[in-house]
Amino acid sequence: MTDLMTVSPTPVHRLPRLAEALDMDPGCLWVKREDLTGLAGGGNKARKLQVLLADALAGGCDCLVTGGGAQSNHARMTAAAANIAGLGCELLLTRRPDSFDPGGNVLLDRVLGATIHWVEGTVLPYAELESAIREHSEKLVLEGRRPYALPIGGSSALGARSYAEVARELDNLIDPDLVVVATGSGGTHAGLVAGFGDHCRVLGVDVGARPALATAVEELAVAAAAMAGLSRPSGSCQLDTGQTGGGYGVPGEAAREALLTAARTDALLLDPVYTAKAMAGLFAARRSGRIGRTTRVVFMHTGGLPGLFTRRFTEWLTGESR
Structure with a gap:
């Protein structure tokens, strides 16, 4: 196999100041740093x-x-x-x-x-x-x-299967109650479900990329689990569809709040297309009570920082235009 010079396993860090901002126990919120995989800027x-x-x-x-x-x-x-x-x-x-x-x-x-x-x-x-x-x-x-x-x-079954390994990494380190992840094409979400064996342990946040997303995730999770020799996942796809903003690549105010809060608490830099929307989904789940004060939560940082350095997103964040 060709060595892609990737880092694996990637680090897991606590986010105590962000947890405090969300009125969570400071020991209950982590980030899985898939943005640090190392290949040409990193990412899942x-x-x-x-x-x-x-x-x-x-x-x-x-x-x-x-x-x-x-x-x-x-x-x-x-x-x-x-x-x-x-x-x-x-x-x-x-x-x-x-x-x-x-x-x-x-x-x-x-x-x-x-x-x-x-x-x-x-x-x-x-x-x-x-x-x-x-x-x-x-x-x-x-x-x-x-x-x-x-x-x-x-996001084929083969590609999704790689994230079943990440689920096992997390179980060995943290045993989280819930993983929150941006869901675009659905492969990362599906692979995590395949590894955990349970849809209820993964909350995907729809970024507006793919139609019929829940069905695609469920089908990919079944195929990835079978390919990995694992049991068919239980439950049904857990998907927050309220954070799509103006559609794929068009973040809204909730994503902006999440991006700035993560940066100004634990210096976690997010991107506007995927991870800012995913963090907005985590915020919404906490505010609705789906995530409790002591729920053990891992936020999956899937990368994407280069997208932040474009003129459109600079204007979106700062309100300044050239």
Whole structure:
């Protein structure tokens, strides 16, 4: 297996000042630092890419093909993984001409040398983009290439299975009552459920990326558990759908509050697309009583910081425009 120079297991830190701000016992709130996996800026996709890249190399592939939004963390890390393995990388990224920013992950995609194919239109037409990834791969085959198509977010059963291992890491260290995670394509959420064996131990916060998200998570969790030789998870998908803001990539005021509070208590830096919305979901669960004062909670920090360094999100946070 190609070494992606990732850090595993990632650290788990207490968040005592954030817990205090939420009127929680200071020993009951932790963060799992999946943003520190190390691959090209870090993030949860490193674990999925480790197994997906191994599958691609075993099949004799010569390039990786995937897609996402313009500021896709998965796209950035796929480009990095391809470089380490000596493969080509082709990215199909969606953008809206009225709000395109060449900074953040887009800049890093270019630094990493990926070939970018722009799909104009809405921010993330999920089914259409998945089809475009497959069609582009078929085109490459006709050109004599040997592509490996990765689904959006690396969220296949194989990719999701990598997060069953993270559930076991957490059980060995903390035995949490609840893990809170941003749920975009659903693979990380599903893998955690597969590892815990119980949907009720994972609260996903919908970031607005994928339609029929709960169904996708449940199906992926079953497939990932079977692939890992684990029992079928009990219960049904636990999903907070109230934090999507204006849709994928468009955070609202609750996400802004969560991002600033996390930064100004325990200096935890979040991103506006995923983790700020996930933290807003944690805040909402605490305020509604779903998370109690002594509930043992782990917040899954999935990375994504490059997206914060774009003009649009600078204006969103500061209220200042150029």
